[in-house]
Amino acid sequence: MSVFDGLKFRKVYSPIHNLDPRIKFIYVIAIFIAAILFSQIIPLLLLFILQIPFVLLAKVQKQWLRSLRGAAFLATFIFVINILSTYFTSNFSLTALNIENAASMTLRFVVLVESFSVFFLTTSPDHLGLALEQTRVPYEFAFAFTTAVRFVPVLAEEAQTIMDAQKARGLELEKGSLLKRIRNYIPVLIPLIVSAIRRSLELAEAMESRAWGATKKRTNLYLLKLHRGDVVLIAVTATVLAVALYALLFVPIPPISSFF
């Protein structure tokens, strides 16, 4: 569940938490695009380092590190697959450049995880819903989205209880061949899905009995307004994109291995 931990929002106050979620989202998308544009290790490293001040400002280092640790397994997987595929396709030989390429593919994945993690760690589901509403997403969808985000930790906890209950009936999850192991999860998944559906029906009834959707036109107590911090973030985002485009078009980026 460690990957989920890295996405779980905790109420803290910091300059980053107070930023407008719309701008933050645009920033994350900009980082996302930049990471996709480059396959060399130097710009990807720069993008990686660029996130660190945000993490420190938001004081979410611990959770952020946990989400990186959660992504470590997939990252290793990406690295190994890259190495293996180049090894087998290039006549069973490896150069320093091959390894560097595999490393930058991995780093690209890490940058993506890292930036999304920062976004979700510092944006409350309420804020997110508010942002969706103010970008004219129909309220029903905005509500469904925020509810889904909010229920992730609840479901994770429930999955743990279900696993305990089935283990208590002699189920051994880590036993048997790969196929058997996947099948082992059926007794966990079915109760989880059934209870999620049941929970959603109950939630719908509870909402209806509290007059959900009674007024067609909703007003909000809080409104998102752009502050100075948001303007700074817009500037940072624009700069990142501009520098990235410039570098992509006009600067030849050498691989690190050429320095040695």
Next chain:
Amino acid sequence: MIVVEDLHFSYPNNVEALKGISLTIKDGEFIAIMGQNGAGKTTFIKHFNGLLKPASGTVRVDGEETVKTSVAALARNVGFVFQNPDNQLFSETVEEEIGFALKNFGYDKETIEKRITWALNLLSLEQYRKTSPFLLSGGERKRVALASVLAWDPQTLILDEPTIGQDHDQKEKLRQFIMQLQTQKKTVVIVTHDVEFVAECNPRVLLMREGKIVADGIAKNILTNPQLLSESSIVLPQIAQVFTKLSSLGLPKDVIDIYEAKEVLLRKAKESHVK
């Protein structure tokens, strides 16, 4: 026999849930663990079948340390029925649901068939044999969950909140059923907030508060101690309340059982009649 020595446990978020518990549960004992929400009751019982392992201290089930044994191996001797049946039901029919654990433990087909029938009869679920467990009512689902554990006839049975959602008849059946297990020298541990149920069963009561056992004794002594109970947000059983309020008339305070109450009151009535 379950022996717990100086058990400590903390959750990953550094909440210390158990702060040094020592306890011996002999075969054939019937124990009710009570205490307010968050006292550590469920955390404690999850140590009996190894779902949680002690941070320090030891839990031994029949001499074996739970740290060194898998949950599946421990589960054979320690059956655990969870509070919410929906956390475990997944099969297409009640029959398959009950057979799940038996298959996991590697029983042969014939035995499985026999055990399923036995468990269904025991909890009056025969008519639902081929029904989907998801179509049953809450109370029935709870009984299916219980049947699915009873099926392999474990030496120790742990029930987390067994009386929730059960009507009076079912509670009475559960009580009689626990008594029946007692005659077979089976150990039964229940976690419950149901004071009246405990008063009727009169088991050994463990009162937990903030990760510690604050009282351990027969129900009759613990459930008639107003101070002890109020500190754990538990109210006295109704009969004990009446007897405590009437203690000025010379009635004993330690009565929790309806039959005993009747006897005491009848005696008292006869005495005053004679006068």
